[in-house]
Structures are given as structure tokens and as C-alpha cells.
Amino acid sequence: MAIAAMKKIHICAMKKDRKAVLEYLQGLSVVEIETNLDETDFFKRMNTSTRRAHYEKRVQNTEHALEIINTYAPEDKSIFASLEGKRDIKEEKYDDVVTNRHKLNLLVSEVMNLNKEIEQCDSDIARYNISIEGLKPWINMDIPINTEGTKKTKVFLGTMPVGLDEAKIHELVTGRNKELESYHVQVIGVDKDATYVFAMCLNEDAALFEETLRAEGFVKIPFFSHRTPEGKIKKYEQDIRDLEKKKQDTIDKIVELSKNREIFEILADYYTIRKDKYVVLGSIIQSESTFIITGYIPAKEAGKVEEKLNKKFSLYVEIFDLEEDEEPPIKLENKKFFTVGEGVLSSFGLPGKGEMDPTAPMSLCYIILFGLMLSDAAYGLIVFLACFIILKKYPKMSTGFANSIRLFMYCGLSTLFWGVLFGGYFGDGIAVISRVFFGHEVTIKPIWFEPIKEPMRMLIISLAIGLAHLFFGLILAGYTLIKKKDFVGLVSDVISWMMLITGLLLMLIPTSLFASIAQVNITFPDSVKNLSYALAIIGAVIIFLMSGRANKNPVVRLALGLYDLYNITGWVSDLLSYSRLLALGLATGVIAQVINQMGSMLGASVGGVIVFIIVFIIGHIFNMAVNLLGAYVHTCRLQYVEFFGKFYEGGGRPFTPFTETTKYVDVEDGEE
Amino acid sequence: MTMGTVYALFGAAIAVILSGMGSAFGVGVAGQAASGVVTEDPSKFAKVLILQLLPGTQGIYGLLVAFIALSKVGLLSGQPAELSVATGLMVLASCLPIAVVGLVSGRHQGKTAVSAIGIVAKKPDQFGKAMLFPAMVETYAILALLVSILAVNNIPV
Numbered sequence: 001m002a003i004a005a006m007k008k009i010h011i012c013a014m015k016k017d018r019k020a021v022l023e024y025l026q027g028l029s030v031v032e033i034e035t036n037l038d039e040t041d042f043f044k045r046m047n048t049s050t051r052r053a054h055y056e057k058r059v060q061n062t063e064h065a066l067e068i069i070n071t072y073a074p075e076d077k078s079i080f081a082s083l084e085g086k087r088d089i090k091e092e093k094y095d096d097v098v099t100n101r102h103k104l105n106l107l108v109s110e111v112m113n114l115n116k117e118i119e120q121c122d123s124d125i126a127r128y129n130i131s132i133e134g135l136k137p138w139i140n141m142d143i144p145i146n147t148e149g150t151k152k153t154k155v156f157l158g159t160m161p162v163g164l165d166e167a168k169i170h171e172l173v174t175g176r177n178k179e180l181e182s183y184h185v186q187v188i189g190v191d192k193d194a195t196y197v198f199a200m201c202l203n204e205d206a207a208l209f210e211e212t213l214r215a216e217g218f219v220k221i222p223f224f225s226h227r228t229p230e231g232k233i234k235k236y237e238q239d240i241r242d243l244e245k246k247k248q249d250t251i252d253k254i255v256e257l258s259k260n261r262e263i264f265e266i267l268a269d270y271y272t273i274r275k276d277k278y279v280v281l282g283s284i285i286q287s288e289s290t291f292i293i294t295g296y297i298p299a300k301e302a303g304k305v306e307e308k309l310n311k312k313f314s315l316y317v318e319i320f321d322l323e324e325d326e327e328p329p330i331k332l333e334n335k336k337f338f339t340v341g342e343g344v345l346s347s348f349g350l351p352g353k354g355e356m357d358p359t360a361p362m363s364l365c366y367i368i369l370f371g372l373m374l375s376d377a378a379y380g381l382i383v384f385l386a387c388f389i390i391l392k393k394y395p396k397m398s399t400g401f402a403n404s405i406r407l408f409m410y411c412g413l414s415t416l417f418w419g420v421l422f423g424g425y426f427g428d429g430i431a432v433i434s435r436v437f438f439g440h441e442v443t444i445k446p447i448w449f450e451p452i453k454e455p456m457r458m459l460i461i462s463l464a465i466g467l468a469h470l471f472f473g474l475i476l477a478g479y480t481l482i483k484k485k486d487f488v489g490l491v492s493d494v495i496s497w498m499m500l501i502t503g504l505l506l507m508l509i510p511t512s513l514f515a516s517i518a519q520v521n522i523t524f525p526d527s528v529k530n531l532s533y534a535l536a537i538i539g540a541v542i543i544f545l546m547s548g549r550a551n552k553n554p555v556v557r558l559a560l561g562l563y564d565l566y567n568i569t570g571w572v573s574d575l576l577s578y579s580r581l582l583a584l585g586l587a588t589g590v591i592a593q594v595i596n597q598m599g600s601m602l603g604a605s606v607g608g609v610i611v612f613i614i615v616f617i618i619g620h621i622f623n624m625a626v627n628l629l630g631a632y633v634h635t636c637r638l639q640y641v642e643f644f645g646k647f648y649e650g651g652g653r654p655f656t657p658f659t660e661t662t663k664y665v666d667v668e669d670g671e672e
Numbered sequence: 673m674t675m676g677t678v679y680a681l682f683g684a685a686i687a688v689i690l691s692g693m694g695s696a697f698g699v700g701v702a703g704q705a706a707s708g709v710v711t712e713d714p715s716k717f718a719k720v721l722i723l724q725l726l727p728g729t730q731g732i733y734g735l736l737v738a739f740i741a742l743s744k745v746g747l748l749s750g751q752p753a754e755l756s757v758a759t760g761l762m763v764l765a766s767c768l769p770i771a772v773v774g775l776v777s778g779r780h781q782g783k784t785a786v787s788a789i790g791i792v793a794k795k796p797d798q799f800g801k802a803m804l805f806p807a808m809v810e811t812y813a814i815l816a817l818l819v820s821i822l823a824v825n826n827i828p829v
Contacts, residue, residue: 344800346800347797347798347799347800347801348800348801455821455822455825456822459818459822576815577811579814579815579818580811580814582818583733583814583817583818583821584814586736586821587729587732587733587736590736590739590740591732591735591736593739594735594739597748626725626728626729626732629722629725630729632722633722633726633803633807633810634807634810636800636803636804636807637804637807637808640800640804641804641808
């Protein structure tokens with residue numbers, strides 16, 4: 001339950017060592033380097049954009065090659081593959097790849113070239129297929145496509161507009177030129193786009209005949225070949241077969257190269273690391289022969305890092321304490337059990353300046369409230385087991401994801417606990433199954449009570465839990481103020497409210513309103529009554545007088561105090577918000593009952609059992625999914641709005657150390 | 673079968689109908705926005721799906737109240753109670769909060785979910801906050817649900 005203390009680190013070193021120093025820091029992964037230092041006449045930034053672009057290109061190429069390999073030789077992966085995390089790589093292997101990277105890059109280019117060949121084959125095949133389509137209407141013609149004519153005649157092959165036949169063409173031709181007599185026209189084929197025509201005339205009429213035909217929309221055949229159309233199509237088909245074979249051979253080559261997948265992954269990661277280094281290198285300032293790095297470092301690493309750097313390089317390291325008004329990046333440090341809540345916390349916002357890390361108390365409350373909302377023992381057990389199995393099966397998940405799964409595992413346990421207290425096992429599943437299929441009803445008695453039968457009691461309990469949650473928030477606000485030694489604030493902002501709320505509640509309990517809701521009459525002795533008035537009045541007066549203390553003007557100050565007292569309505573709405581604990585708990589139980597009832601409608605026959613099993617499984621999966629979502633969303637809401645509203649604002653910046661960000665592989669023990 | 677039972681049945685029907693309409697609208701518009709985001713970036717599927725489902729709860733609340741009402745008047749067990757007109761109208765009245773609020777809040781939660789999906793599209797790391805806005809709308813559906821449940825439950829039959 002803490003935020004790691006930060007120190008400032010300044011490093012000044014020789015320019016010749018700059019890459020080595022940066023690489024070393026990148027390997028250590030404990031320094032967040034500041035990139036916004038101002039340039040001076042003496043210290044300038046270096047332009048590394050070409051080098052950066054070079055490595056970006058390398059990363060892109062390698063990833064492209066990986067993509068190609070994965071297309072043609074996909075890895076066997078289950079649907080849970082994304083949970084498996086990165087591949088483990090031995091350090092020697094990594095070093096080996098890095099040393100031979102120039103040679104290995106040739107493999108990358110080879111894969112890319114092979115892919116280009118495949119693309120070329122594909123486009124050729126597509127082109128030939130189009131040609132075949134174009135030749136098909138000519139298939140009945142048994143002379144070569146480039147037939148020019150005979151000794152005395154000339155031949156024209158081509159298309160004419162749709163809807164013409166030989167007689168019509170004759171008509172058209174004679175209509176234009178009466179003197180044309182010795183010619184012959186034959187329609188080879190017809191389709192929806194054109195009429196395919198063979199025409200022949202005497203050599204001396206050739207020019208005139210062609211002109212006439214053109215005027216009627218004749219277009220010459222767009223193919224050249226000494227083969228007949230049928231022969232040409234056969235030739236194309238043979239070419240396509242050859243291309244397909246070539247393509248398959250190329251694919252085989254890529255599949256063969258896919259044994260290098262691991263090497264490619266290492267290369268991609270290696271180049272990413274190099275690229276990151278150049279990004280940082282471009283952002284630090286350098287003089288003729290030195291360079292300066294400033295940044296943040298967790299306090300407990302500072303000494304070690306200073307020592308190591310001094311031992312390894314000749315440079316100057318200085319560690320500073322932070323200045324008063326400085327806002328360092330936030331690194332959360334929690335016991336393993338509580339890290340589960342870090343994801344939920346960071347999606348709201350990390351602690352801002354001077355705030356405590358609320359992960360631990362929030363995680364606890366989260367688990368308890370989540371269980372209350374789902375509150376079905378069987379669902380809880382299923383969630384717990386599912387998360388447990390995932391965690392055991394995929395130990396290398398990313399930390400953030402593993403934390404969420406662990407959070408839901410604990411939530412499952414908590415659901416199981418509340419479910420047993422309230423007697424929910426698939427709703428009334430056990431009672432229904434035993435009654436309908438075994439003849440006598442077996443029920444597991446709830447250890448506490450059944451909320452469906454006593455909703456008012458559950459409402460009171462929900463509100464009581466809400467009150468405890470809100471007071472807990474207030475106590476944490478007090479804790480923060482005590483740590484800041486702001487005792488005036490403690491009395492006027494925290495204790496005053498506790499007094500007021502406690503007083504008001506004590507006044508409410510003996511009233512008939514409360515009695516009708518809770519269905520019990522509670523009467524307090526006079527001493528408690530007087531105490532309640534005293535608490536409420538003193539609390540209210542403190543708020544009235546102190547709440548606006550930041551303002552010097554006494555009138556404004558009192559007006560602000562009065563306005564703050566109005567926040568009592570905020571407390572009421574905050575408290576009522578916890579009625580969702582009842583509503584969501586009931587929702588789970590009642591929908592489960594509906595499912596059981598629907599399933600058991602056909603009674604104890606064979607068909608009835610089958611229907612029951614189907615309805616039971618589908619229905620409860622649906623109910624569990626919907627209510628898991630509801631519990632997740634509304635637990636978050638209760639934490640973010642009601643609980644954090646009392647003491648926490650967030651707004652901190654996460655600590656992002658300069659590190660080796662890899663996508664595919666984890667190098668075992670390869671840090672130094 | 674008495675007129676009272678008819679009113680009670682009408683109450684249960686209207687609870688399911690109106691709140692279901694609200695949710696259907698809400699989930700519908702949110703689904704359109706979510707599909708748009710997924711076309712651009714399929715990796716956001718899980719996040720936008722959660723946001724899309726948020727307005728779906730009103731329909732479930734309506735179902736819940738209807739179920740309690742139906743079982744209260746014995747329509748589920750096959751032995752309907754002899755309800756007076758007054759009792760029937762009481763059941764009808766207690767179904768109204770979740771029916772009407774379910775309709776309105778479902779629509780508005782849907783619209784808020786659309787905007788929240790817009791947040792996730794641009795800043796996926798702000799998912800926690802994005803989820804909060806539609807969840808705020810839901811509060812009123814929960815309050816209505818609460819009143820409906822308490823009322824139905826406490827009607828003497």
C-alpha cells in the first residue's frame with residue numbers, strides 16, 4: 001500500500017560512451033528519462049531520425065516477413081493463444097541471432113522476395129484467366145487468330161455491336177456501299193456484350209470494306225497468336241498450370257523458411273529495442289564531447305544504479321531528492337495479494353500529488369461488494385475455478401492481465417461465500433432438480449437468510465454495508481490528512497462529517513419510518529438520544545464554521561460552510577446508491593429461478609430431462625455472463641464514485657522507465 | 673379469473689414491454705457505434721462490447737419485476753389467486769416505475785454508451801472512466817427497480 005519513493009538522477013558522461021550507457025540503462029529498466037530538456041548554445045539535440053527510420057524499416061520488414069510466414073505456415077495455436085505470453089529464449093540464442101543479424105537479414109529479404117514472386121504468379125494467373133474468358137467466344141473458329149488472308153483475299157476478325165446476325169450485317173454493308181459485292185461475313189459467336197465476326201473480302205476491296213465495317217462498329221480482335229483460339233486457350237491453361245506449380249514451389253520454400261520464425265521474432269524485437277534507443281538518443285542533449293541524461297529513478301534502486309554506472313563507465317552520476325512542488329511519475333508498490341486491484345485503480349487514475357495509494361483498501365472492498373452483487377455459490381465456484389485454471393495453464397500472461405484474472409478469482413471466492421450465506425446455488429436449482437426429478441425436495445438452507453424472501457432486510461444490510469464503505473473512505477481521507485499533519489483539516493473535514501452522519505443516523509433509527517422499513521422497533525435510552533443530538537449539532541456547527549476556512553472574507557466563509565452542509569443530500573444519494581447491492585443480487589437469483597422454472601416445465605420424462613439440461617446450461621451461462629458484467633460495472637462505480645468521492649482524486653502520471661520493450665520473446669536472464 | 677388478475681397481468685406485461693423497448697433501443701444504438709469502432713480496430717471488441725451491453729440491464733430489471741409480480745398473483749404456479757380490482761391495480765401501479773424509468777433510462781443510457789464508445793475509440797486506456805458515464809444513468813433504473821420490487825413484494829394478496 002504505497003507509492004514508490006522517487007529520486008531524480010542526473011548523469012553526465014562522455015559522448016563516446018553514449019550508446020553503451022543508454023543500452024545499459026535500457027537493460028536496467030529503472031530510469032524514466034526526461035526528454036524535454038531545453039537546448040542551449042552548448043548542448044544540442046542530435047538528429048537521429050535517419051538511424052531511427054532505418055531501424056523502423058527493419059522492424060517493419062521483419063514483421064512483414066513474419067506475417068508472410070504466418071500466412072503460409074500458420075503456427076498451431078489454440079483460441080487461448082493470446083494468453084500464452086511471449087516465447088522464452090535462451091540468452092545464447094539471442095546473442096547468436098544478434099551477432100549474425102546481417103546474415104539473417106538476408107533470410108528476411110528472401111521471404112519478402114518469395115512473397116513478391118507469389119504475388120507476381122497470382123497476378124499473371126489472373127491476367128491469363130481474363131484472356132481465356134476473352135477468347136472463349138472465338139472457340140468455334142478453327143483458323144489461327146492472326147490469319148491475314150489468302151493470296152487473293154483479306155480476312156478481318158473482330159467484334160461488332162450486339163444483336164447483329166449475318167443477314168443484318170450484309171444489309172448494313174450493302175446499305176453503305178452498294179459496289180461492295182464480293183465479301184463474306186460469318187458470325188462465330190454471340191454473347192451479351194458483342195457479336196463475334198469473321199469477315200473476308202477480295203484484296204482490292206480491303207480498304208473500303210474495312211472502313212465500312214468500322215463505321216458499323218467493327219473492332220479488331222485484341223489477340224495475336226499463330227494458334228487457333230482453342231489452341232491459344234489450351235496454351236494459356238498450360239501456362240496457368242505452370243504458374244500454379246511455381247507458386248506452390250515458392251510457398252513450399254516459404255514454409256521451409258518458416259523454421260526460422262523464432263529468429264525473425266528475435267530480430268524484430270532486437271530492432272525495436274535499437275529503435276527505442278535512437279528515439280531516446282535523439283531526445284537527450286549533447287555537447288561536443290559529453291552528453292546529459294536526467295530522469296526519475298525509484299529511491300531504492302538509486303544507490304545500486306549509481307554504483308553500477310560508476311563501476312562500468314567513467315561518468316558523473318548525481319542523485320537528488322525531489323523538489324517540493326515536483327510531481328514525480330507514480331509507481332505503485334503493493335503486496336502481491338493487493339496488486340490485483342492495480343488495474344481497476346489505474347483505469348480510474350493513479351494517485352495524484354500528496355495522495356495515498358488506495359489499491360489495498362479498494363481491492364478488499366471490490367472483492368466483497370462484487371461477491372454481494374453476484375451472490376450465487378455455484379456461479380462463484382465456476383468463476384473461481386475458471387480463473388484458477390487459466391492462471392495455472394498460462395503462467396506467462398502479461399502482468400496486467402494476470403492481475404485482472406486473479407482479481408476475478410478472488411471475486412469468485414467472495415461470491416461463493418455470499419452465495420452460501422444467502423443460500424443461492426444456481427438460484428433455487430437444487431430444490432427444483434430434487435423436486436421435479438427425484439420426487440422429494442431437498443433444499444440447502446441459507447446460513448444467514450434468503451434475500452428474495454426478505455428483501456427489506458437485505459435492503460437495510462445493503463445500506464449498512466454502504467455506510468461502512470463510505471465511512472471507510474472518510475477514514476482514509478483522515479489518514480491522508482494525518483500523514484500531511486493537517487489536523488485542522490482532519491477535524492473540520494472528516495471528524496465533523498462523521499459526527500454529523502452518526503448523529504443523524506442515531507436520530508433516524510428510533511423513528512417509525514425506520515421501524516417500518518426494518519420491521520423492528522428500536523428505542524434508545526434518553527442518553528443515546530441526547531448524544532445523537534449533540535453529535536449532529538456539533539458536527540454541523542464545525543462544518544458551518546470551518547468548511548470555508550480557505551476564504552478570508554467571513555461572510556463568504558460562512559456561506560460556503562452553509563453550502564457544504566447541503567452536501568448532506570450527497571450523502572443520502574451516495575447511501576441509496578448501495579441499494580444496487582440488493583437489486584443486482586435479486587436479479588441474479590430471480591433470473592436463475594426463471595431459468596430453472598422454464599427448464600423443468602416438461603416434468604420428469606426423458607424429453608423433460610434433456611430439455612432441462614439444455615435450458616439449464618444455456619440459461620445459466622447467459623445469466624452468469626449478464627450478471628458478471630453487471631457486478632463488474634457496478635462494483636467499479638461504487639468504488640469510483642461513492643468510495644473515491646470521499647478521499648481520492650487521482651491524476652498521477654504512470655512511471656514508464658526506459659526499457660527493452662519486446663513483442664515476441666522474453667530473453668531469459670539476458671539483462672546484463 | 674377476476675378483473676384484478678387482468679390488471680396484474682397488464683402490469684407485468686407493461687414492465688417487460690416498456691423496459692425492454694428502452695433496452696432494445698439503447699443496446700441498438702450502442703451496437704451501431706461499437707460496430708463502427710470494431711471496423712477500424714478489431715482489438716477494441718471486448719471493451720466496446722461491455723459498453724454496448726450496459727443499457728441492456730433495464731430489460732432484465734423489467735423481466736425481474738414482471739416475474740415477481742406474476743409469481744405473486746400465482747400466474748406461474750397455475751393457481752391464480754382471486755384478486756380484487758384494487759389489488760390488481762396495486763400490482764399494476766407497482767410495475768410502473770421500472771416500466772417507465774426503464775424505457776427512458778434505457779434510451780438515454782444507450783446514447784451515453786455511444787459517447788463512451790467514442791472515448792474508447794480515441795483513448796482506449798480511459799475505459800474505466802468511459803464505463804462510468806453510462807453507469808450513472810443506470811442508477812435511476814436501479815432506484816425504480818427497487819421501488820417496484822419492494823412495492824410488489826409488500827402487496828397483500
